[in-house]
Amino acid sequence: MVIGAGAAGIAAGRRIAAAGRSVAILEARDRVGGRCLTDTVTFGVPMDLGAHWIHAPADNPLVPLARAAGFGLYDDAARQRLVIKGRNPREGEWEAFASALTRTQRAILEAGEAGREVALSEVVPGDLRDWRPTIDFLKGPWDSGKEMGEISCVDYYNALETQDMFCRQGYGAILAKLAEGLPVRLATAVTRIDWSGRGVNVETPAGTIRGxxxxxxxxxxxxxSGAIRFAPAIPKRQLDAIQALSCGAYEHLIVHLPDNPMDAKPDQAFVVKADTAATAKALARIGGSDWWYLDIGGRFARDLAAAGPAAMKAFAAEFIGNEFGPHARRAMGDVHVTSWTTDPFIRGAWSVAGPGATPQRLRLAEPVGQRLAFAGEATDEGLWGTVGGAWASGERAADQVLRWVAPPAAPRRRR
Ligand SMILES: Cc1cc2nc3c(=O)[nH]c(=O)nc-3n(C[C@H](O)[C@H](O)[C@H](O)COP(=O)(O)OP(=O)(O)OC[C@H]3O[C@@H](n4cnc5c(N)ncnc54)[C@H](O)[C@@H]3O)c2cc1C
Incomplete structure (x- = not known):
């Protein structure tokens, strides 16, 4: 039995089915993909509403699978641009920004490599002056969905980082394709898992399923949140890990900007010089279209998502006007917003370990009573918070479960 049909659930389901065992995947929503979903209807181009960057392609198990399935992957090659209140940087400003970012990155990685379980905010160079809010935003809410004080340098260091890729058809489209043919029961929210006996009894509004x-x-x-109850309760070790690996917040505000008012290259990132945490980073002309992401994160994103779509759209308009200028504001059309933070089946962005909590990832992944295996992005050490990490964790959990059940019967010979 697999609970959830996101990346981890699809990977686990495929692995169990490939081993010749029967499997049921129970998914609360009426679609697969979880936090990795491509909208192919609304925008005229495939639009990822959740994950979009294919991180760590060399280590990402989805890259070979996507290529084999014929998806078009390409490098995130365009150099990012810096904009300061509607203008290009003056001489020396780009260098000042790049130096602040590089020195901060180096300080975090050095602390992480040394195994120092301290918050990112503890190691930021003290002389960033007016670049500090921009760096705080980029290394905290934009990179990780939390403030710098809530993120462990070791967890950050463990995250495998190389140049990212994109998928022409959308990252979510890859998962939808890989889920084809799997026995997924949609709109089946699990409310309780009873693992007191030999197997598991999984309760849903449609009845109890035994596995x-x-x-x-x-x-x-x-x-x-306690939305899935366990009987008996899961061990304290896993409960503590779940609490310690809480999710941050990250949302896309998807803005239509026809006529390319910023003269942006396709898939080019725009950093704005920030004064506060109420800011965004932009990804221009997604897949060559006129649609842009304005990405918000951390406490600001959580509050704005709670305030609702109208507040999010108002922020998008204000941001475009203030940061890109009145000509961009005039060009701006529709805005669509995501709401992962308020989605009852997600409730945030991805897990982040605070200082001291990095070892909790492996603890959450420890098998429970030869009946329960936790998987998902939170349980991967090197690709935490990513679709690739979720996929790898699903395969690992499936291998675990397969070791608990008897090996499949040898295939019968055809007569
Ligand atoms: C806005 C945003 C942007 C992101 N950007 C990137 C990115 O660019 N690159 C990247 O690699 N990662 C990114 N991520 C993170 C990435 O999306 C996740 O790490 C990954 O998709 C998690 O997969 P998962 O299988 O662990 O969990 P999920 O995708 O959350 O899957 C779990 C599934 O369980 C289901 N479920 C929940 N409760 C129940 C229940 N009671 N019964 C049955 N089913 C239930 C959910 O509906 C869901 O489908 C982003 C996330 C967000 C929110």
Whole structure:
């Protein structure tokens, strides 16, 4: 039994089915993909509403699978641009920004490599002056969905980082394709898992389903909310890990900007010089279209998502006017916003370990009573917070479960 049909659940389901065992994947929503979803209807181009950057392509198990399935992957090659209140940087400003960013990155990585379980905010160089709010935003809310004081240098260091890629058809489209043919029961929210007996009894509004073991892939925010009850309660070790690996917040405000008012290259990132945490980073002309992401994160994103779509759209308009100028504001058309933070089956962005909490990732992944295996992005050490990490964790959990059940019968010979 697999709970959740996001990346981890799809990977686990495929692995169990490939081993010749029967599997049921129970998904609360009426679609697969979880936090990795491509909208192919609204924008005239495939638009990722959740994950979009294919991180760490060399280590990402989805890259070879996507290529084999014929998806078009390409490098995130365009150099990012810096904009300061509607103008290009003057001489020396780009260098000052790049130096502040590089020195901060180096300080975080050095602390992480040395195993110092301290917050990112503890190691930021003290002389960033008016670049500090921009760096705080980029290394905290934009990179990780939390403030710098809530992120461990070791967790940050562990995250594998190389140049990212994009998928022409959308990252979510890859998952939808890889889920084809799997026995997914949609609109089946699990409310309780009874693992007191030999197997598991999984309760849903449609009835109780019995299985030998369960792979649980719901986000740590969903698990912490108590939306899925366990009988008996799961061990304190896993409960503590779920609490320690809480999810941050990250949302896309997807803005239509026809006529390319910023003279942007396709898929080019725009950093604005920030004064406060109420800011965004932009990704221009997604896949060559006229649609842009304005990405917000951390406490600001959580508050704005709670305030609702109208407040999010108002921020997008204000941001475009203030940061890109009145000509860009005039060009601006429709805005669509995501709401992962308020989605009852997600409740945040992705897990982030605070100082001291990095070892909790492996603890959450420890098998429970040969009946429960937790998977999902939170349980991967090197690709945490990513689709690739979720996929790898699903495969690992499936291998675990397969070791608990008897090996499949040898195939019968055809007569
Ligand atoms: C806005 C945003 C941008 C992101 N950008 C990137 C990016 O660019 N690159 C990247 O690699 N990652 C990115 N991420 C993170 C990435 O999307 C996740 O790490 C990954 O998709 C998590 O997969 P998962 O299988 O662990 O969990 P999920 O995708 O959350 O899957 C869990 C599934 O369980 C289901 N579920 C929950 N409760 C129940 C229940 N009670 N019963 C049954 N089913 C249930 C959910 O509906 C969901 O489908 C982003 C995330 C967000 C929100």
């Amino acid at each position: 030998r073991a369960a792979v649980v892939t719901a986000s740590t925010a969903v698990l912490a």
